[in-house]
Amino acid sequence: MANPARRAAAALLDAVLTRHRPLEEALDALPTDGKPHKVRGKGEARPGAAVAPRDKAAGHRIAAAVLRRAGSLDAVLEPFLRREPPPPVRNALRIGAAELLLLATPPHAAVASAVDLVPAPFAGLVNAVLRRVAEAGPTALEGLEAERLDTPGWLWTAWHAAYGPAVRSIAAAHRAEAPLDLSLKPGAAAPEGGEALPGGTHRYPAGTRVTELPGFADGQFWVQDAAAALPARLLGARPGERVADLCAAPGGKTAQLAATGAQVVAVERDPRRAARLRENLARLDLPAELVVADALHWSPEARFDAILLDAPCTATGTIRRHPDVPHLKRPKDVASAAELQRGLLAAAAARLAPGGRLVFATCSLQAEEGEAHRDAAAALGLAPDPIRAEELPGLAEAVTPSGTLRTRPDLWAGRGGMDGFFAARFRKPAG
Numbered sequence: 001m002a003n004p005a006r007r008a009a010a011a012l013l014d015a016v017l018t019r020h021r022p023l024e025e026a027l028d029a030l031p032t033d034g035k036p037h038k039v040r041g042k043g044e045a046r047p048g049a050a051v052a053p054r055d056k057a058a059g060h061r062i063a064a065a066v067l068r069r070a071g072s073l074d075a076v077l078e079p080f081l082r083r084e085p086p087p088p089v090r091n092a093l094r095i096g097a098a099e100l101l102l103l104a105t106p107p108h109a110a111v112a113s114a115v116d117l118v119p120a121p122f123a124g125l126v127n128a129v130l131r132r133v134a135e136a137g138p139t140a141l142e143g144l145e146a147e148r149l150d151t152p153g154w155l156w157t158a159w160h161a162a163y164g165p166a167v168r169s170i171a172a173a174h175r176a177e178a179p180l181d182l183s184l185k186p187g188a189a190a191p192e193g194g195e196a197l198p199g200g201t202h203r204y205p206a207g208t209r210v211t212e213l214p215g216f217a218d219g220q221f222w223v224q225d226a227a228a229a230l231p232a233r234l235l236g237a238r239p240g241e242r243v244a245d246l247c248a249a250p251g252g253k254t255a256q257l258a259a260t261g262a263q264v265v266a267v268e269r270d271p272r273r274a275a276r277l278r279e280n281l282a283r284l285d286l287p288a289e290l291v292v293a294d295a296l297h298w299s300p301e302a303r304f305d306a307i308l309l310d311a312p313c314t315a316t317g318t319i320r321r322h323p324d325v326p327h328l329k330r331p332k333d334v335a336s337a338a339e340l341q342r343g344l345l346a347a348a349a350a351r352l353a354p355g356g357r358l359v360f361a362t363c364s365l366q367a368e369e370g371e372a373h374r375d376a377a378a379a380l381g382l383a384p385d386p387i388r389a390e391e392l393p394g395l396a397e398a399v400t401p402s403g404t405l406r407t408r409p410d411l412w413a414g415r416g417g418m419d420g421f422f423a424a425r426f427r428k429p430a431g
């Protein structure tokens with residue numbers, strides 16, 4: 001019987017790499033209470049033994065290491081494989097190699113538990129291959145062009161076109177797990193042990209469990225990457241203003257807007273995500289009107305002084321936090337996300353009062369989901385309202401010459417990086 005943490009890792013890798021399901025969904029579907037586990041959205045139920053929370057966390061860590069470094073791990077395994085093994089065997093080999101080369105698991109335990117994951121006819125193969133990998137040790141990774149191997153070719157090409165040689169440092173940043181960033185409620189004290197970043201975010205080491213920090217249950221703060229905190233700040237909402245947060249769940253930016261004293265209307269299409277937003281606002285004790293609706297077709301009674309459009313996107317700026325993204329997204333997803341974003345931008349422009357402000361943001365590194373929208377906005381009656389470097393202390397490098405925001409995971413590299421975000425600010429001419 002395979003070790004529960006490795007079994008969980010194998011189930012997570014099967015979900016992402018074979019069935020193309022998001023990692024978060026696969027984590028939710030792991031049976032933690034002995035019930036059969038259900039794969040949401042597919043109606044597929046399969047029996048599974050319960051996984052203790054500790055084993056689930058360990059399995060998640062192993063699966064994430066494999067997803068981050070799958071290209072490098074496959075390159076190490078390559079010389080020892082004469083033909084392609086079936087997917088579960090390939091994943092067991094990747095799990096074993098990740099434990100040996102990246103996670104410092106003692107070799108005997110790494111090899112034996114990978115062998116336990118596969119059916120008997122493959123046990124000899126997995127044992128022999130992983131013993132060879134164990135003999136080489138972490139030096140097996142030396143000399144590999146890890147940045148390229150661990151990045152799908154189409155993303156490398158797109159990032160090279162957009163960012164030039166920085167593509168290499170972007171890809172390198174994806175190798176590390178992201179730290180935990182918190183935004184604080186006004187007047188709240190930050191839990192001890194963090195670093196105060198310019199702009200107000202408090203940063204804690206990767207792996208910190210937010211629910212265990214003092215102040216979480218009484219709603220003193222919420223999880224929000226340092227870059228994700230910027231778009232709402234750039235909107236500059238003021239007390240009493242009527243502000244819409246389109247595409248609002250899980251609500252990090254709604255919380256920021258509500259904390260300014262503005263009258264916030266949060267719009268979210270997905271009822272399940274809207275329920276999470278409601279819970280988050282209740283925990284934080286921050287007020288906002290929640291509308292469960294499609295922002296493309298929603299018609300409010302009155303127009304807004306300010307709108308934040310944090311549009312759905314391919315999320316390629318969040319790969320440090322979501323290492324499944326490069327394995328799941330395809331170029332056609334960028335094209336369809338960009339089309340939806342154009343529609344949402346037009347809907348947002350129509351709901352803005354004359355003189356009103358709009359911030360458009362996406363957590364994508366793809367230019368089609370960011371910079372391309374800047375010029376299209378003129379046709380919607382929106383004038384650029386350039387962002388100034390003084391507005392973003394310590395982050396002048398993220399302000400582009402045309403006054404948009406472009407953060408990347410390799411910025412603030414010595415401090416733990418940040419998510420990749422694009423933001424542009426517009427004004428609707430008065431009268």
Ligand SMILES: C[S@@+](CC[C@H](N)C(=O)[O-])C[C@H]1O[C@@H](n2cnc3c(N)ncnc32)[C@H](O)[C@@H]1O
Pocket residue numbers: 246247248249250251252253254267268269270273293294295296310311312313
């Ligand atoms: C990038 S996330 C928003 C993150 C959020 N602003 C925050 O800071 O926590 C995009 C959200 O938009 C929602 N969404 C997608 N299309 C939508 C639409 N047409 N109308 C309203 N919400 C939509 C998704 O369900 C998702 O919750």
